[in-house]
Amino acid sequence: MRKTIILFTLAVLVCSCQDILNTSPENQISEGKMWTSQAMSRAGMDGLMYPFYRNISGLSTLMSSDGKGGINRMGMEGMGYTSLFDGTIPFLKEATKKAGGVENAAEWKNLFTAVQACNTAIARLKKEVVGEELYQQYICEARMIRAFCYSRLNMVFGEVPVYLEETTNAQCTKTQDSWDAVWTMVISECTECIENPLFQLNNFTGERLYKPSKGMAYALRGNAYMWLAANKNPEIYEGAAGISAEEIRKYYSLAAADFAEVKKCGFGLWTGAWEDMFLPANEHNREMIFPLEYTLTDGYSSSWQWVIGTRSQLNAWDRLVPSSDFVDDFEWADGSKFDWSQVFPAWNRLTEQQREVFFLRDSLNTFAAAVDAGSDNEKYITLTAQREKVISRIGEDVYNDYYLDLGNEARLRKAYDGRDPRLDKAVITPYKPYKMFNESCARPIDFVLRWPRFKRQDGESGSDLWVELSANMVYAWNKYIVADASTNDRNWDETDWPLLRFTQIQLMWAEALVGMGEVGKAVILLNEIRARAGMPDVTSSDPAEVLEEIRYESRVELCQEGKDFFNEIRWGTFQQTKFQGKKFWDPRSCWGQGGWKTGYYYTKGMWPLSAPLDEIVMNANLKRRPNWAY
Secondary structure, three states: OOOOOOOOOOOOOOOOOOOOOOOOOOOOOOOOOOOOOHHHHHHHHHOOOHHHOOOOOOOOOOOOOOOOOOOOHHHHHHHOOOEEEOOOOHHHHOOOEEOOOHHHHHHHHHHHHHHHHHHHHHHHOOHHHHOHHHHHHHHHHHHHHHHHHHHHHHHHHOOOOOOOOOOOHHHOOOOOOOHHHHHHHHHHHHHHHHOOOOOOOOOOOOOOOOOOOHHHHHHHHHHHHHHHHHOOOOOOOOOOOOOOHHHHHHHHHHHHHHHHHHHHOOOOOOOOOHHHHHOOOOOOOOOEEEEEOOOOOOOOOOOHHHHHOOOOOOOOOOOEEEOHHHHHHOOEOOOOOOOHHHOOOOHHHOOOOHHHHHHOOOOHHHHHHHHHOOOOOHHHHHHHHHHHHHHHHHOHHHHHHHOOOOOHHHHHHHHHHOEOOHHHHHEEOOOOEEEEOOOOOOOOEEEEOOOOOOOOOOOOOOEEOOOOOOOOOOOEEOOOOOOOOOOOOOOOOOOOEEEEEHHHHHHHHHHHHHHOOOHHHHHHHHHHHHHHHOOOOOOOOOHHHHHHHHHHHHHHHOOOOOOHHHHHHHHOOHHHHHOOOOOEEOOOOOOOOOOOOOOEEOOOOOOOOOOOHHHHHHOOOOOOOOOEEO
16 A cells, blocks of 8 residues: 655654754744644644654664664664664673663653654644544544653653653753653553543544554553553562562453453454565554554655665665574474474584584585586685585584585475474575565565575575675574565665554453463464464463463564564563573574674663663753663
8 A cells, every 4th residue: 555644744842851853854844833724733743753763864873872763663673582683782782781872862862752742732732723523633642652652661761751741951850750650641641542532443444544543542551551560570670569469460450451442443463464464555454553654755764674684685784683592482383392403303412503514505515526626616616615614613524424415405494394384474594585676686586595605696586695694694584575676775665663563462462361360261362363374273271381372472473573672571581582591692693603793791680771871961860770880
């Protein structure tokens, strides 16, 4: 579906309580005219989410903290378990967590920019200009966008100052409100909008297509209850006080009731093929409760292809790739747990480095023999030299014992072909053709992830996939890749980003039901999602096992959507997953070898993130976080 996003935007008066940002485009409407007519008021409302967009061309800084980076999708996805981010994230990569890091600045500044824009809209909208019905709809839209921002801020920072009125820079002197107080405010905002009879039920029809709705309000309120039930997870939120089992059950009950209402508002699971849900032609479906809409228009186009593509796909940088730990988690197609030793019996007898032998391409010995016989074939010579490097790394005995000159690739494919069908749809796995497009291709052509690689051949079908992270063999993303030649520029993409979608809500709904002791009802919701993916039903009635399957589905279904970090924190599993239970963990190759890329340091108290250092300098009332460096 071709989209049109109105280019008029609200002039943002205050941003992150510092005069440091200007997120309004050059064609913004002047402040004095914004709310003086129906057309201007509509334009102002349509501009409330402009701070969420990335307002720069290219990726000169991968995660900008200068206010031009838009909502921090890249940083939050890279901080989650499902992805590896090849960029500077002090939150992960430094043993001492620094309040001046780019990830907390990027998240804080852009979200508070949107908050203040909403505050301005709420203060200046005039009932006599737009009429009673639109006035009530607009007010609720602004309150829901603001509630979304505060929900996200609280999930990242634990405590944030709350501003619900127009505020000048000089007036931004509040300290952080408590965790509970912020969630209470979000719940109150959602409740008032839910009870407003003039607020639209869903966003599929009517005057305000794809804008906030009561379904979104129920989703945000239910999310707040889920976080209150988690109670900050004392194992990672130092000094957090526990609450009673009765209180936790109450929050789960309230959350489940709200999630059920989201469905009653008309939202539901996408019923087509899983991978088709994310295509621009299908993205305005009942899954999408609150999307960030992109179009091929300057200022409103996504640069996500630059982040997740490869050199073979739009000459992109692929700075964000799937974590090999996450890929290893994908179940077998029968629902059983995957283990590499099931494919390679010698797996656990070999070192991480030696396991490279199972991932080598076919014919390396054949190529070497041809070179020995005098061949001057460039490919044979290059790969023979690579073969010698492999042998020096893993040892000649291991190479001779386990490498198959004909059949190494087919043997490895057995580890992927029998897995959850979403694996090959979400991730580019070895020795399987995937469609890619770049300026050297007249049409999308096949590329194959192989190891070792020969050379970059952008226009040649069947050639080796060229991944930027070349020091080792790593996976690449297939989900969200635009491979239909609809764009030939890595900085232009109209694929929407679902900030809230129904699968996320249904999984939290199932989780809440488990927390209430209603495991059977949770399994029904869980199996609806698995059936769509082509996976067998979960049959267990054990709460712990069902909860683990819900977490599995959340990781797989929501991968690359910037959701996993929040889930792992709320579940208290962040160290267990992202760091594999250790204090230090480094990015892994496809065969699980570390040491080739800067690793991650886990420290107690690293979450919640600190307020940005420059905000603390400007506002001395902001509290400093224990265990952080200032």
